[in-house]
Amino acid sequence: MPKVGMEPIRRQQLIKATMAAIDEVGLADVTVARIARHAGVSAGIISHYFGGKDGLLEATMRQILTDLGDAVAANRQELRHDTPRARLEAIIEGNFDRSQVTDPVAKTWLAFWASSMHKPRLARLQQINDRRLYSNLCAQFRCLMPLDEARLASRTLAAVIDGLWLRGALTPEGLHADGARRVALATLDRLLSTSDRPLSTSDAVTTAS
Amino acid sequence: MPKVGMEPIRRQQLIKATMAAIDEVGLADVTVARIARHAGVSAGIISHYFGGKDGLLEATMRQILTDLGDAVAANRQELRHDTPRARLEAIIEGNFDRSQVTDPVAKTWLAFWASSMHKPRLARLQQINDRRLYSNLCAQFRCLMPLDEARLASRTLAAVIDGLWLRGALTPEGLHADGARRVALATLDRLLSTSDRPLSTSDAVTTAS
DNA sequence: TTTTATTAATTGAACGTTCAATAAAAAAAT
DNA sequence: ATTTTTTTATTGAACGTTCAATTAATAAAA
Numbered sequence: 001m002p003k004v005g006m007e008p009i010r011r012q013q014l015i016k017a018t019m020a021a022i023d024e025v026g027l028a029d030v031t032v033a034r035i036a037r038h039a040g041v042s043a044g045i046i047s048h049y050f051g052g053k054d055g056l057l058e059a060t061m062r063q064i065l066t067d068l069g070d071a072v073a074a075n076r077q078e079l080r081h082d083t084p085r086a087r088l089e090a091i092i093e094g095n096f097d098r099s100q101v102t103d104p105v106a107k108t109w110l111a112f113w114a115s116s117m118h119k120p121r122l123a124r125l126q127q128i129n130d131r132r133l134y135s136n137l138c139a140q141f142r143c144l145m146p147l148d149e150a151r152l153a154s155r156t157l158a159a160v161i162d163g164l165w166l167r168g169a170l171t172p173e174g175l176h177a178d179g180a181r182r183v184a185l186a187t188l189d190r191l192l193s194t195s196d197r198p199l200s201t202s203d204a205v206t207t208a209s
Numbered sequence: 210m211p212k213v214g215m216e217p218i219r220r221q222q223l224i225k226a227t228m229a230a231i232d233e234v235g236l237a238d239v240t241v242a243r244i245a246r247h248a249g250v251s252a253g254i255i256s257h258y259f260g261g262k263d264g265l266l267e268a269t270m271r272q273i274l275t276d277l278g279d280a281v282a283a284n285r286q287e288l289r290h291d292t293p294r295a296r297l298e299a300i301i302e303g304n305f306d307r308s309q310v311t312d313p314v315a316k317t318w319l320a321f322w323a324s325s326m327h328k329p330r331l332a333r334l335q336q337i338n339d340r341r342l343y344s345n346l347c348a349q350f351r352c353l354m355p356l357d358e359a360r361l362a363s364r365t366l367a368a369v370i371d372g373l374w375l376r377g378a379l380t381p382e383g384l385h386a387d388g389a390r391r392v393a394l395a396t397l398d399r400l401l402s403t404s405d406r407p408l409s410t411s412d413a414v415t416t417a418s
Numbered sequence: 419t420t421t422t423a424t425t426a427a428t429t430g431a432a433c434g435t436t437c438a439a440t441a442a443a444a445a446a447a448t
Numbered sequence: 449a450t451t452t453t454t455t456t457a458t459t460g461a462a463c464g465t466t467c468a469a470t471t472a473a474t475a476a477a478a
Binding site: 213240241242252253255256261262 | 432433434435436437442443444
Binding site for chain 1: 422424426
């Protein structure tokens with residue numbers, strides 16, 4: 001079996017196996033033996049290619065976030081009418097495309113999100129991603145409304161997107177991408193259509209928190 | 210030391226210690242020894258009162274969800290103007306009151322949410338809670354708009370609330386309750402103010418997903 | 419034959435649970 | 449009012465298991 005140039009193949013194979021294993025038993029019960037079995041290799045190979053279990057987990061999270069970023073970027077380049085609104089819609093589409101919105105990906109994503117609360121290396125990856133989403137949203141909203149409103153709109157849409165993922169990951173039937181996308185797009189529609197009406201009391205925003 | 214009637218005291222003490230321990234090192238690295246040390250008791254006592262580690266974790270999640278339900282109910286009974294809108298605002302206030310919106314609670318909540326993906330007993334608790342929130346929201350929205358719109362509005366607001374908790378649990382500065390509440394209330398405002406305007410394309414909802 | 423890829427066996431640490439012993443408090447008996 | 453018995457609360461050490469990492473051996477490719 002040993003052939004030269006196996007490294008990229010094995011890495012990809014093991015990352016995919018990690019997601020499958022997390023989907024199957026959850027991050028808490030994932031062992032290197034189980035991941036290796038999924039990939040059809042021995043456990044020792046994980047230390048060889050990733051330096052250990054933690055290295056593989058980090059690589060898996062990085063892969064998910066990279067795929068997400070790619071999906072957003074891809075959707076954005078397919079735009080014909082390049083308006084701010086179209087760009088916002090593309091961001092939403094990208095976020096519910098996430099390469100493929102499968103159960104393993106959604107569950108792994110949430111598992112890592114929770115895990116990153118106490119693992120600085122994962123937290124850093126997560127934060128970079130969060131900030132990118134927020135900045136992207138804010139840059140577009142700012143073309144259409146004052147800064148304060150744009151910030152509020154960005155926080156709202158970001159919360160909706162993450163909330164839909166969160167709920168989708170837990171629901172027994174899995175994340176229904178079409179339904180989620182519809183909710184997010186409807187939210188965007190409301191955020192844009194109310195930007196020129198007078199603010200009611202609960203809209204008042206004095207400073208960013 | 211042994212006094213009679215310690216059970217309710219110890220149970221409360223251990224549940225609180227569990228949240229503190231999860232806040233400190235995360236659910237993955239929580240050991241019975243660490244929880245016991247936080248509570249100032251020995252490790253064996255956990256099995257005695259909760260039947261084991263899992264029993265304590267389940268009791269802790271149940272406590273958080275109970276506190277949340279109580280907070281919502283309390284906010285609702287303090288209402289003077291009992292309009293559907295006021296009730297929706299009370300639900301939001303309750304969800305960002307959650308007895309006390311502390312860091313340990315937010316982190317424990319998210320940790321359990323992730324964990325419940327693969328623990329049926331926890332998933333059941335979570336689902337009961339989810340459905341209660343959704344039903345409460347939907348019942349109020351239905352007073353103000355057609356059923357289809359009410360369902361969409363409920364899904365949106367539920368996603369915003371959970372998304373804000375999710376993001377708050379991860380952010381290094383912790384969950385800022387005031388800022389989160391403001392976002393949620395602004396979302397509610399938009400959901401209500403657009404209910405009588407014509408729907409744009411992305412608002413169209415044919416069937417529930 | 420040297421290098422690369424991989425395995426299988428092993429190690430050592432960490433963990434949850436169990437359980438016998440103990441100590442205080444309460445109840446009963448003297 | 450003492451003493452004895454019983455109940456309740458708690459400890460801490462021992463046990464068995466599980467797991468990640470390491471190591472030495474193996475086998476194919478270059």
